[in-house]
Amino acid sequence: MGAIAEAKAKxxxxxxxxxxxxxxGISLWPGDVDTYVSLRTRLRSNDRLDASxxxxxxxxxxxxxxxxxFTSAGNVAIDxxxxxxxxxxxxxx
Numbered sequence: 779m780g781a782i783a784e785a786k787a788k789x790x791x792x793x794x795x796x797x798x799x800x801x802x803g804i805s806l807w808p809g810d811v812d813t814y815v816s817l818r819t820r821l822r823s824n825d826r827l828d829a830s831x832x833x834x835x836x837x838x839x840x841x842x843x844x845x846x847x848f849t850s851a852g853n854v855a856i857d858x859x860x861x862x863x864x865x866x867x868x869x870x871x
Contacts, residue, residue, distance in 0.1 A: 803835025
């Protein structure tokens, strides 16, 4: 697959997943699609993790996917590679 076709396919995948990510309060950036797909599987299989994300959304907090934990005005970033328990603890279920 050429670079243009690959970029178009990734754009389509990102567009199709943005709404799904939004139900968890996740601001999905195009470069985070693979990370989100992996995290989505975890969210669907762990009720406590799911509840933590939805609680953040209900509180009006946006979740960013990254490689470290931090907070900023109205946002939190999670280390998407961390254990479910570490993410739950950080979000403060």
